[in-house]
Amino acid sequence: MFQPLKDVRIVDLSQVLAGPYATYQLSLMGAEVLKIEKPGEGDWTRKGGGIPHLSDQQMGLGYIAHNAGKKSVTLDLKSREGLELAKKLIASADVFVENFKPGVAAGLGLGFEALREINPKIVYCSISAYGQDGPMRGRPAYDHVIQGMCGIMLTTGKPGDGPTKVGAPYVDYATGMNAAMAVMAGLREVDRLGKAVQVDVAMLDTALMLMASLVSQHLTTGWTPTQNGNEAWSQSPSSGAFDTSDGMLMLAANHDVQFGKLCQAIGRMDILSDPRWHSTAARTENAASLRATLEDTFRTQTASHWETLLETATVPAARVRGLEEVLGEAQITARGLTSEIHVDGHTGPIHVPSMSFKADGNNVVPKTSASTLGADTDAVLRDLGLDDSSLAHLRNAGVI
Secondary structure, three states, X not given: OOOOOOOOXXXXXOOOOHHHHHHHHHHHOOOEEEEEEOOOOOOHHHOOOOOHHHHHOOOOHHHHHHHOOOEEEEOOOOOHHHHHHHHHHHHOOOEEEEOOOOOHHHHHOXXXXXXXXXXXXXXXXXXXXXXXXXXXXXXXXXXXXXXXXXXXXXXXXXXXXXXXXXXXXXXXXXXXXXXXXXXXXXXXXXXHHOOOEEEEEEHHXXXXXXXXXXXXXXXXXXXXXXXXXXXXXXXXXXXXEXXXXXXEEEEEOOOHHHHHHHHHHOOOHHHHHOOOOOOXXXXXXXXXXXXXXXXXXXXXOOHHHHHHHHHHOXXXXXXXXXXXXXXXXXXXXXXXXXXXXXXXXXXXXEEEEOOOOOEOOEOOOXXXXXXXXXXXXXXXXXOOOOOHHHXXXXXXXXXX
């Protein structure tokens, strides 16, 4: 099995989405993830998720989707005993992940300086909205707040529609993947230099880097992007969204070879020979008339018809699909992008993400289901030397 992080232990204090998704990626690659949760409450995502009885069991779908394969350990970090136990676990770990507001972890006694004293080779990963420094460092945020902050909403949607949010919490997920990459880089640096590493991952930073070409162009030339609707960023008049007889077709015929193949495939060689459109410069100058002419043709057949035709002609194109349709495609099944796990008390499988790449031709999937709240507390603490009497005392005191 592909387990590059086998024997890596991670103590994870993160909650909700970006942090848990980061440690989920690391878990899939073989790391042992100890998810520290508050006794009786746990991660906020344990509630909700569309299946009421799972929510009632504190096993909501939002939790399961990003926490399969991890161990759940309950500790009250506001208690002296709970904090000391957390430090002992961190001393035994390779990685520490937190997504408190900047300063909160240090206030608990779990800041980078404190933890590298007890673990000189720790990779310390902080995930926050705006980063650990700068004038906004203390501000809280969620995905949609960062979408408003980063500029993406003023480039999304059609002109005149007003700022439009991207439909999925893509900043959270991208931040999680960014954090997972940062942790792996940190582990390599510890191997190389033999000393603790601190990595600082911010949602706003990640969101801006997802728009790297726009940021670069604006800073270099002063150009400001505007709402572009469904059109391609290439601005090619033979790329973007086109209406068909029953739906929308997304097309990318950016250069001369692709444009020639497009015209031949749709039976409109007259477009290619027309002096208004015979070169890239001419097509740009006469973009509106070209788009109207192409759309008149596309409206004569279904989106599926054109997709199949253009696939044969090796012109990039796809009809617009809903989530339920794309997940039913044979391609998705072949790629194994999701895997099935089983949760006690629920009949039928729960679908969770697999790793977003294959390794040696195989999918990387969670080895176990998500743990119920605190299910692994006793076993993990026994490894620290606690006996049944000590565990009973901690439980009665509300520490675990």
